[in-house]
Each structure stands twice: as structure tokens, then as C-alpha cells.
Amino acid sequence: MxxxxxxxxxxxxxxxxxLLALAVLALSLGSAPAQGPVYSVWLVRNSVFKDVPAGAxxxxxxxxxNSTDPMNNQVFFQLPVNVGVIKGGxxxxxxxxxxxxxxxxxxxxxxxWVALPELLTRLGIQAGDVTKIVIGHGHWxxxxxxxxxxxxxxxxxxxxxxxxxxxxTYPNPRISAVNTSQGGCARTPACGYPPLTLQEIYGKVLSxxxxxxxxxxxIAPGVIIHPAYRAHTAGSQLLVVPTTIGKLVFGSDAYxxxxxxxxxxxxxxxxxxxxxxxxxxxxxxxxxxxYQNCVAAHEPLSYSDKYPITKNFWxxxxxxxxxxxxxxxxxxxxxx
Amino acid sequence: MVISQRGPSQxxxxxxxxxxxxxxxxxxxxxxxxxxAMAGRTAAADARSSLVPPRPALTPPxxxxxxxxxxxxxDVKSAAVTLTFSGLRYKLKEVQVRAFETGxxxxxxxxxxxxxxxxxxxxxxxxxxxxxxYLDAVHLFQQxxxxxxxxxxxxxxxxxxxxxxxxxxxSEKLLRVGNMIWPGEYLPN
Numbered sequence: 085m086x087x088x089x090x091x092x093x094x095x096x097x098x099x100x101x102x103l104l105a106l107a108v109l110a111l112s113l114g115s116a117p118a119q120g121p122v123y124s125v126w127l128v129r130n131s132v133f134k135d136v137p138a139g140a141x142x143x144x145x146x147x148x149x150n151s152t153d154p155m156n157n158q159v160f161f162q163l164p165v166n167v168g169v170i171k172g173g174x175x176x177x178x179x180x181x182x183x184x185x186x187x188x189x190x191x192x193x194x195x196x197w198v199a200l201p202e203l204l205t206r207l208g209i210q211a212g213d214v215t216k217i218v219i220g221h222g223h224w225x226x227x228x229x230x231x232x233x234x235x236x237x238x239x240x241x242x243x244x245x246x247x248x249x250x251x252x253t254y255p256n257p258r259i260s261a262v263n264t265s266q267g268g269c270a271r272t273p274a275c276g277y278p279p280l281t282l283q284e285i286y287g288k289v290l291s292x293x294x295x296x297x298x299x300x301x302x303i304a305p306g307v308i309i310h311p312a313y314r315a316h317t318a319g320s321q322l323l324v325v326p327t328t329i330g331k332l333v334f335g336s337d338a339y340x341x342x343x344x345x346x347x348x349x350x351x352x353x354x355x356x357x358x359x360x361x362x363x364x365x366x367x368x369x370x371x372x373x374x375y376q377n378c379v380a381a382h383e384p385l386s387y388s389d390k391y392p393i394t395k396n397f398w399x400x401x402x403x404x405x406x407x408x409x410x411x412x413x414x415x416x417x418x419x420x
Numbered sequence: 421m422v423i424s425q426r427g428p429s430q431x432x433x434x435x436x437x438x439x440x441x442x443x444x445x446x447x448x449x450x451x452x453x454x455x456x457a458m459a460g461r462t463a464a465a466d467a468r469s470s471l472v473p474p475r476p477a478l479t480p481p482x483x484x485x486x487x488x489x490x491x492x493x494x495d496v497k498s499a500a501v502t503l504t505f506s507g508l509r510y511k512l513k514e515v516q517v518r519a520f521e522t523g524x525x526x527x528x529x530x531x532x533x534x535x536x537x538x539x540x541x542x543x544x545x546x547x548x549x550x551x552x553x554y555l556d557a558v559h560l561f562q563q564x565x566x567x568x569x570x571x572x573x574x575x576x577x578x579x580x581x582x583x584x585x586x587x588x589x590x591s592e593k594l595l596r597v598g599n600m601i602w603p604g605e606y607l608p609n
Binding site: 133136163186194220223224225226245246249252253260261262275276277278279280282283284285286287291296332337382 | 494497498500501502504505507508509511512580581584587588590591592594596604607608609
């Protein structure tokens with residue numbers, strides 16, 4: 085019998101160990117939800133737009149009297165105004181800033197409004213701590229309250245600014261109209277941008293606290309802005325955020341309804357190119373592998389089990405809602 | 421008796437089953453009570469908001485004034501946005517000072533025209549304050565434009581910083597007027 089040499093035995097063991105280590109490494113890499121840093125994410129409800137006709141929000145879900153089909157048996161939707169709060173590294177990032185109720189801006193049929201700085205304190209964050217604000221688009225109910233965050237750098241898409249200016253200077257007054265009727269402005273490309281909202285954006289530019297984004301941009305490690313041109317307005321933009329539950333994609337009004345993304349139905353189509361909205365939906369499917377992690381701005385099912393990423397919620401001041409979507413390792417829960 | 425006919429193991433099984441059923445029932449009741457409490461709180465908050473008295477309708481003279489001012493309001497808002505974008509594009513170095521100046525001057529002229537048209541309106545007594553407020557807004561925009569035009573004289577961007585709060589205040593005044601006479605001016609977007 086040939087006795088194996090000691091060196092051969094050690095080499096074999098070494099090879100087996102290396103193979104095992106590689107296998108373990110491969111498995112662990114395969115199951116990791118995201119590479120690189122991960123962020124903590126909360127969603128907060130700035131207010132609710134009450135009794136919006138179902139068909140005005142989602143044409144496919146227009147109310148049909150006496151219908152028993154859940155698609156068409158709702159007269160109204162109660163639409164939350166959702167704002168994303170993202171924390172990681174040295175950054176506190178807001179995705180959208182909702183709108184600011186004033187004595188002169190009440191918004192008929194809106195309830196449960198709470199100032200965004202007050203909601204943030206419930207998460208242990210002060211307004212002055214916010215470092216970056218990404219607005220999904222420039223409409224008044226998504227880009228309000230900017231001046232309440234003096235240290236934050238605003239990220240707005242170049243195409244959004246160009247789109248507003250184009251609409252307002254279009255030679256046909258029917259198209260450039262900022263007012264369509266005293267009942268409100270919803271359909272022209274110039275609607276939704278009151279002078280005050282634009283002044284606040286301009287204020288950020290003047291104070292050197294604005295970045296005009298032209299396309300895609302990584303604003304923090306792994307946190308990436310993707311343009312979604314005309315998916316709601318000319319320069320709509322999405323935000324991808326890596327978390328422990330995988331990547332989230334915030335969509336503002338390009339993702340007005342999460343059910344719309346799930347069921348491939350357009351939503352909030354006021355100035356929307358519906359083909360581009362579908363392509364924005366597809367982007368979320370491609371980035372996240374499905375629809376569960378697409379974060380919608382006005383999903384009526386928000387803060388319930390029916391919209392799973394928002395199910396871990398609690399009730400805040402003035403009957404507002406806050407949801408803990410994902411926590412980075414070592415981050416403490418804010419849920420009371 | 422029926423129980424006496426069962427063996428001790430069957431009785432034990434029955435007791436365990438009873439405990440499980442009671443536990444499940446307890447959990448269901450607790451969650452139902454929690455849901456009811458939450459719904460109650462939401463309903464209470466909604467009820468509070470619905471207690472706000474509805475806004476009284478405008479009188480015919482007020483309606484007439486609101487309609488007349490509305491026609492001017494569109495031009496004022498367009499000029500306000502032109503003013504904003506002139507400053508914004510200049511600051512972003514997307515336009516030269518001449519183009520900036522042309523934009524601000526155009527906005528300034530629109531404000532002057534608007535002022536003349538607003539002055540020609542005769543508000544009902546109940547809307548005198550609204551009328552004054554609207555004129556104040558137009559004046560603030562005019563002041564802002566005048567301050568911005570100084571940039572083309574001495575090339576100092578500081579004038580934009582002085583001008584911006586004036587435009588912002590004017591924009592707020594427009595919303596104040598809108599809140600009084602055009603309550604549906606802005607819809608959820």
C-alpha cells in the first residue's frame with residue numbers, strides 16, 4: 085500500500101476548504117437584497133385629497149352605477165399625498181415635499197394636512213437636517229414647502245423647467261393657459277405650477293442650493309435619479325433607493341397609483357403621455373423584479389395591508405399616517 | 421352521562437380544543453376592537469373636517485368682479501412666471517444679460533397693463549380689500565422687476581436676491597385673493 089504523502093493530503097483539504105468558502109460566498113452574494121450601502125425609508129402622508137371621482141383619477145375605474153365589479157363600484161377615491169423620507173450615510177433625502185397649507189391655500193376637500201417638518205420630527209428628524217430633496221415633478225402638491233428646508237439641495241430635472249417654460253410661452257393661448265376655468269386648471273400643460281411654487285424653486289437656484297439634473301444621476305451611493313420624461317410631466321423623475329428589502333423605486337405622479345402599476349392601468353393622466361407612464365411602470369418592474377417595491381404618490385390603499393410596503397404604519401398628528409418601509413442595519417424603529 | 425362514557429384522553433383532547441378555540445376567538449376580538457377604534461378615530465377626524473361651515477356663495481356683483489378679475493389674472497400669472505424664468509435662466513447661465521433684460525421688461529410691461537385694467541374695475545364694497553390686495557401684488561411684481569433690471573446696469577447678481585422675496589410675497593398675495601374669490605383655482609395635480 086502506498087502511503088499518501090503528507091503534502092498531498094494538506095493540498096486536497098486546502099482545495100476543499102477553498103471550494104466550500106467560494107460556495108458560501110456565492111450563496112451569500114446571491115441572496116443579498118442589495119449591494120453596497122442600504123438606506124432606511126419611511127413614507128409619510130402630508131394630507132388627503134377627499135372624494136376625487138374614481139374615473140377622474142383612473143379612467144379604467146370610472147364608477148358604473150349598480151356595478152358589483154370592484155373595478156367600477158367605487159364612486160370616489162381618497163387620495164393620500166405621500167412623501168418619501170430616506171436616511172443613510174450623512175444624508176436625509178426627501179422624495180417630493182407635498183404641499184403647504186396656508187390660511188390662503190386651503191385646497192377645498194383636503195383633510196388631515198400636517199406640515200412636513202412636524203411629520204419629520206416624529207421620525208426624529210429636524211427640517212434643518214434634510215440634505216437633499218428630489219422632486220418627482222414640479223406641481224404645487226409635490227414641490228411645496230421647499231423654503232422650509234433651508235439646508236437641502238434641490239434636484240429637479242432640466243426637462244421639467246424647460247417643459248414649464250415651453251407650455252407657458254406656447255403661442256396658442258388655449259395651450260399656454262394657466263387658467264382654464266374658475267373651477268380649476270387641470271388639463272393644459274401649464275396647469276399645476278402656481279407662481280409661488282416656481283418662486284420657491286427659483287429661490288433654491290438663487291441660493292446655490294439646486295442641481296439641475298439632465299437625465300440620470302447618482303445623488304448618494306446607490307441612490308439614483310432616473311428620468312421618466314412625460315410619464316406625468318415633461319421632466320418627471322424616479323428615484324431608486326437600495327434597502328434591506330431590495331431596491332425601492334419612488335415615482336411621484338408617474339406612479340400615482342400602485343394598483344395602476346400592478347394592473348397596468350394609467351392614473352392621474354392630466355398631463356401624462358400614457359405610453360411613457362407605462363414605460364415608467366416597466367422600469368420599476370425591471371429594477372425591482374416586480375411591482376411590490378414601486379412607491380406611489382397617491383395610492384388610495386396606502387397605509388393598509390393591501391399595499392404591503394406601507395402596512396407597517398402608525399397614526400400621527402391630525403390623523404396623519406407614517407409608515408416604516410425598511411430599516412438599515414443598526415437603525416432603530418421609529419414606530420411607537 | 422355522556423362525559424362519563426368518554427375516556428380520560430378524550431376529555432383532555434376536548435379541553436385542549438376548547439382552549440385553542442377560546443384563544444383564537446380572543447385574538448379575533450382584540451383585532452376587531454383595534455380596527456374599530458382606529459376607524460372611529462378616522463371617522464372622528466373626518467367629522468371634524470366636515471364641521472367646517474361651507475363658504476357662502478358670492479353675490480351677483482361679487483361674481484361679476486371675480487369674472488372680470490379672472491380675465492386679467494391669467495396674464496398676471498403668465499408674467500409672474502416669465503419673470504421667474506428670466507431670473508432662473510440667467511442665474512443658470514442659460515441666457516445672456518440681453519435676453520434676461522428682454523424677458524424682465526416684457527413681464528414688467530404686462531404688470532403695468534394689468535395694473536391699469538385692475539384699476540378700471542369697480543369692486544363691490546365687500547371686495548374692496550381683495551381689490552387692494554390684488555393691486556399690492558401687482559405692485560410688488562413691478563418692484564421686483566425693477567430691481568432685477570438693475571442687473572443689466574451694474575452686472576451684480578445681488579439684485580436678484582433682493583428681488584426674489586418681493587415676487588414671492590406677490591405670489592402669496594395672488595393665492596390669498598384666489599382663496600377668497602376662486603376657491604377651486606388649483607386642483608390636485
